[in-house]
Amino acid sequence: NQEASDETPKKADATATTTTPSTFTRFAELPLSSRTQAALRDCAYVKLTEIQRVSLPDGLAGRDVLGAAKTGSGKTLAFLLPVVERLYRLRWSSEDGIGAIVITPTRELAFQIFEVLRKIGARHELAAGLVIGGKDVEQEKERINGMNILVCTPGRLLQHMDETPNFDCSNLQMLVLDEADRILDMGFARTLDAILDFLPRSRQTLLFSATQTKSVRDLARLSLTSPEYAAVHEHA
Ligand code: ADP
Numbered sequence: 457n458q459e460a461s462d463e464t465p466k467k468a469d470a471t472a473t474t475t476t477p478s479t480f481t482r483f484a485e486l487p488l489s490s491r492t493q494a495a496l497r498d499c500a501y502v503k504l505t506e507i508q509r510v511s512l513p514d515g516l517a518g519r520d521v522l523g524a525a526k527t528g529s530g531k532t533l534a535f536l537l538p539v540v541e542r543l544y545r546l547r548w549s550s551e552d553g554i555g556a557i558v559i560t561p562t563r564e565l566a567f568q569i570f571e572v573l574r575k576i577g578a579r580h581e582l583a584a585g586l587v588i589g590g591k592d593v594e595q596e597k598e599r600i601n602g603m604n605i606l607v608c609t610p611g612r613l614l615q616h617m618d619e620t621p622n623f624d625c626s627n628l629q630m631l632v633l634d635e636a637d638r639i640l641d642m643g644f645a646r647t648l649d650a651i652l653d654f655l656p657r658s659r660q661t662l663l664f665s666a667t668q669t670k671s672v673r674d675l676a677r678l679s680l681t682s683p684e685y686a687a688v689h690e691h692a
């Protein structure tokens with residue numbers, strides 16, 4: 457029975473999140489639901505990458521995270537696992553509406569994140585939507601409030617906030633800003649400000665970026681609350 461096995465204390469129980477992040481090396485040691493553990497095994501993900509090792513304990517414990525690591529370092533799982541686990545622990549269902557929003561700069565990145573979410577969320581019952589330009593917006597407007605996790609580009613998300621009747625984010629638990637430096641480089645700073653104004657302030661926010669520029673730090677100040685810093689530097 458899936459529910460029962462999720463309640464069973466595992467080797468890494470909730471107390472593990474208070475130990476130092478460096479003690480974790482494998483997904484099996486993290487406090488994740490058995491559904492997520494099974495999906496990770498299906499994908500043959502076993503060992504954590506460096507950014508996952510330093511950011512997942514805080515992300516899973518519900519803290520805001522400012523993460524920095526270069527492209528290809530495994531940031532997607534570093535934010536999607538906390539999203540899926542949080543909504544699962546809250547027993548999120550279709551009536552609860554939009555529980556998490558992931559913002560990424562391009563359609564291609566949104567699509568890639570969506571594919572990873574489909575895999576690691578395969579055994580959960582969360583409805584995920586890809587909210588990007590180039591799709592039928594009218595059809596999207598009718599269905600968007602029934603989604604639980606939105607993977608978005610900034611312009612399209614703001615379009616819904618401006619145009620979609622009853623677009624409802626009042627239940628939002630988590631916001632992820634992926635590739636924040638690129639979002640800002642592409643000129644979306646004001647779009648992001650407008651999005652942040654629309655969202656409830658009481659939420660968990662994970663901000664990931666390849667670089668820590670001044671504009672990223674400004675965005676972090678605006679969007680995060682007492683963040684934990686998780687940075688991976690390139691070794692010589
Ligand atoms: P980033 O967002 O930092 O550029 P991605 O999340 O796209 O990186 O991951 C880059 C690649 O690494 C992907 O092909 C992904 O499947 C793989 N990957 C991520 N985490 C792990 C892991 N823990 N073990 C093995 N491969 C991983």
Ligand code: MG
Nearest residue numbers: 531532634635
């Ligand atoms: Mg990425």
